[in-house]
Each structure stands twice: as structure tokens, then as C-alpha cells.
Amino acid sequence: MHALEKLMANAAGVAKVSAGDRVWCKVDLALGIDLYRNIIDSFHEIGLEKMQHPERAGFIFGINAPAPTIRAAQNEKDMREFCKKHGAHIFDINSGVVYQHVIEQGYIFPGAVSVANDSHATICGALGAFGTGTGGYDTAAALGFGEMWFKVPEVIRVAIRGQLPKGVFAKDVVLKILRELKSDFAIYKAIEYTGETVAAMCLAERMVLCNMAVEMGAKTSYIQPDEKVHAFLRGRVKHDYTVYTTDPDYEYCAEYVFDVSALVPQVALPHNVDNGVDLTDVEPFAFNQGLVGTCTGGRLEDLAAAAAILKGRKVHPDVRMLVIPATYEIYSQAIARGYIQTFIDAGCVICNAGCGPCLGAHMGVLAEGEKCITASNRNFAGRMGHMNAELYLASPATVAASCVEGVLADPRKYL
Amino acid sequence: MAKILKGRVLVFGDNIDTDMIVPGRYLELSKPQEIAAVAMAGLDPDFPKKVQPGDIVVAGRNFGCGSSREHGIIAFTANGVQAIVARSFAKIYYRNAIVSGLMVLFSEEAHDIFASGQHCEIDLEAGTVTNTDTGRTARCDKLSAEDIAVWAAGGMVTEYKRKAQAINQRG
Ligand code: SF4
Secondary structure, three states: OOHHHHHHHHHHOOOOOOOOOEEEEEOOEEEEEOOOOHHHHHHHHHOOOOOOOHHHEEEEOOOOOOOOOHHHHHHHHHHHHHHHHHOOEEEOOOOEOHHHHHHHOOOOOOOOEEEEOOHHHHHHHHHOOEEEEOOHHHHHHHHHHOEEEEEOOOEEEEEEEOOOOOOOOHHHHHHHHHHHHOOOOOOOOEEEEEOHHHHHOOHHHHHHHHHHHHHHOOOEEEOOOOHHHHHHHOOOOOOOOOOOOOOOOOOOOEEEEEEOOOOOOEEEOOOOOOOEEEHHHOOOOEOOEEEEEHHHHOOHHHHHHHHHHHOOOOOOOOOEEEEEOOEHHHHHHHHHOOHHHHHHHHOOEEOOOOOOOOOOOOOOOEOOOOEEEEOOOOOOOOOOEOOOOEEEEOOHHHHHHHHHHOEOOOHHHHO | OOOEEEEEEEEOOOOOEHHHHOOHHHOOOOOHHHHHOOOOOOOOOOHHHHOOOOOEEEEOOOEOEOOOOOHHHHHHHOOOOOEEEEOOEOHHHHHHHHHHOOEEEEOOOHHHHOOOOOEEEEEOOOOEEEEOOOOOEEEOOOOOHHHHHHHHOOOOHHHHHHHHHHHHHHO
């Protein structure tokens, strides 16, 4: 069995599962997010009266927060009342981006199962946990039942080899994988990342790979937990957990190998995530906004890379640069390390921890014809504002270098 | 129970993402009629005027990719779209559809034989999609009697309703 199968079997209370089986698994954390008021309606439509395990359920307010409209404020008000009534968790507007926050708070651990109305639940794989995004009915059911059915996925192995060159990051690796394998290659399947490059990556970089597994169509992702994971979780997870390992005879449904030792920074051009090119092949173009933040590019390591470039420099006068720490834990560490002061001195705008303008609901949306170079994960038309705005996905370092020059720029000369 | 679906076809291409179907700025809406009014706002803001109850959407690869928003399903069901036939569906979208009772069918070939405005007939048991204007037929998923029954009852959500009822009775 694959480690993911063992994890699912354990959550389902059975000895063995294999790809294609349908099982009801215990859910360690089910989360609604502030965007989806319909979860409450679905909860009632299903006929749920109370939550079976409110200690494993809750809502988080990180996306459209603080409320930008009266309607959003009303939705959040209803959600708070709903959680209070049922005794579920409220991760309020002082939390940040969905999974980054609950991971920091120790709710996700090796072997855990989690669902949320957040497609980037795949990020749980970086901790050896199973996470998948769910719609309104499924989220409501998971909140109410404390369990959810899943079809056990086949697993694709993506091995990453070679030492990453300076100025080239996990974001570049994942954009390269998407560019080669395309945005639907892993639909209904799980992706496991292996290889010496992954082993050498810090947890934050692994999270980038797992976060964007959903951009490849994957249901979930997995990286075998190691000492780095345990070290991160020490003091955060207050109970024991089981680390599952894959049997040597497990057969992957497909295997791919990427050698990244000669990789150059990547840019995904509008309007699809798999539209990647080598940055060096793109004619530098002027743009209007840069964004360092989100569940893909808003961790401390991302802010550190951007701050290293911006230190003693200024954001180009024709560019607006937004910096949005993913959570308040990251925000306060960034203050302690002086990054925030660096950003302010450079002329950046710092927004409250959370998703920022990532999905075009508030805080930095784009006008018609504007261009944004962003450390986020999706460049679909209309994602960050007007449907004729253009989004270019890149690493936080590429965003920062570009914001200094006012045109798409190669970060390697600054590092 | 209906095993044949007939309707007018609306054709879309590859990678129709959920931001096109319902852009993020509309996610604060939660009532089906409100969501119906902004359906496809990221691609074709006139879509709610063009779509008619009973229409069938035919699309390319990776339909519904991107975020987990169920608004992407409601945008079609609340406008009366009765089925979506695509080369492939994004995982979360597919699941949301079968849970909600929106008929979703895989067909590698259907996208090649339709233009918007033509009419189609889907035989769920035989697994065929026929363009009744041209007579051309494509293969699609063949559904079992059980699958059809789940869909006709309103989707997998009915299983959740039964489960909730059992829990409520237990007290
Ligand atoms: S940062 Fe963007 S992609 Fe990530 S959870 Fe928030 S809205 Fe979704």
C-alpha cells in the first residue's frame, strides 16, 4: 500500500484500501471559509441538527477579511453565530490564509485528514497529511458528520533531482512541472513528490509544491514526512501521530523525473497556470502591480527572498507593490527580522495577513488592461480583477526584482 | 426515470475555470437566483441572457478547474442547464456536480461534433450523445441504473440527507 492508502485505511477504520475504493474517513479538521455562506444553507438542507465533532470543525475568515462589503460582513456574522451555536472553531480575521494558519496552529499533522472549501487543501501533503478541497455540500457534510467519503486515488510519483541554482525556487520548479505536464495531468490522482531536491527543501518550499498540486488537477499530494516536519510541528501538535510509509512493492500509476540543476526562473504567462516559459525568453515588459503573498508565496522564506532584493532599493515609481504575509505568525516574524521595515522603506504597501487580492474580491484588484506579476498560484482571466487584466505567475524573488526595475526582471543578479 | 436527455447545446472550450464561471467578487452571493444572474461573468457576461432552461453544455478538457466554489455548479443548475458533457472535468468540480445532482458526462468526441445552438440527445444508458441536427453521434460515459437513480434523486447529497436523518433519530 501507499502511505496515503494506509492513512486513509486508518481514518476509515479498515485494514486495507486500494485505488478506486470508496471509503468514509474520519476528518481531523473540516473547514468552511468566509466566502461561502451557502455552506450553512447546505448544512440545513441536508437536515443536520448538530455537529457530531465540533472540536474538529470550524470556519476561517482569511479570504474576504476584514469584510469589504456589507454582504460579506453579514455572511461572516452568520458564520460566527453558526460556529458559536455548534461549538465549532472560529478562526477569525486575525488568522490569515486558511491552511497556513491551521498548520501553524497544529491542526494538521502526519496522517491527518482534512477538507475545506479551499482547493489548496492539497498543501497538507507537505506534512504527510491528506487534504482535499470540497464544495458547499461536502464541506457542510464534513462539518456535521466529522467524516467524509473519498475515492482512494491512484498515485503519481514526481521525482525532483539536482541542486536548485541560486535565485531559482520551488515556485520555479512547480511552474516548470506544470509547463511540461500541463494543468490536467493529475486529475483524480494524488501526486507524491520525492527525490533529493525535495529532501533538501525547507518545509516552506515543499508547501509550494503541494499547494500547486491542485493546479495540476490533483486530488491531494504527499511528501514523506522527515525530521524537518517533526521539528516544525514540535510544540504545535500536542499529541502523538503516526507516520505511514509506502511499501516497496507499491506500483505508482505514472512516474516522472525532473532534473532542476540547470533550471532558470520561470514565468507563467496569462491566462493559464501551465503557460510557463523561461524568464530569459520573455521580452521585459512594463507592469502595474507586484504581489508577494498568498498561500503559495506569503511565507517567511518568501518575504525574506523579496526583502533581500528590496533592501536599500526602491520600488519603481510606475509600479505598486503589495506585500501580504500569509498569517500573523509570519507577519510578526517578518517584523522581528526587519523585513517589514525594508518593505516600507522601499515603498511597498503592506496589507493585513490573509489572501489579499488573490481571487479578486478586494485589496488590490486590477483595472482593465493592467498587468500584475504575482507570487500567487492562478493567473486565470479575471482572477484578480478585470477580465482583461493580465497575471504573470513567478517566484517572490522574481516579483521583487521586477518591482525594482519596473519591468519583468531576473532575480539572479540581485542574489 | 429519464434516461434520455434532450436539449439545445452551448459549446465552450478547454480549461473553463471557476473564476470564469463565477468570478471571486461574486462569491459573497449565496442565493441560487443571484448566482444564476452572474453565471459565466468572467467569460461572457451575456450568458444568463443566452442560456435557456434545458440547455446542455458541451466543453473541452479540464472543465471547472481552479477553486472549489460550488457557485460553479449553481451557476448552471440555477439557470436550468441539465447536463455538462466535457472531455474531462477538474476533480473538485466533478465531485461537486455528482453531489449536487448536476449530470456530468465524459466524452472525448462530443466536443468535435457540436456547434452552439444545435440540438442534442443523450442516451445515458447507451452512453451516446447525438447531434440531432446533423445526425452525428459521439460516445460518452455509460451510466448504470444505480448512477441514474442517484442522479434522479438529486445527487449524492441524498445520501448525506439519509445519514443526517439516521443520526437525528438516534438523538
Ligand atoms: S491565497 Fe488565494 S489561492 Fe490561496 S487560499 Fe487564499 S484565495 Fe485561495
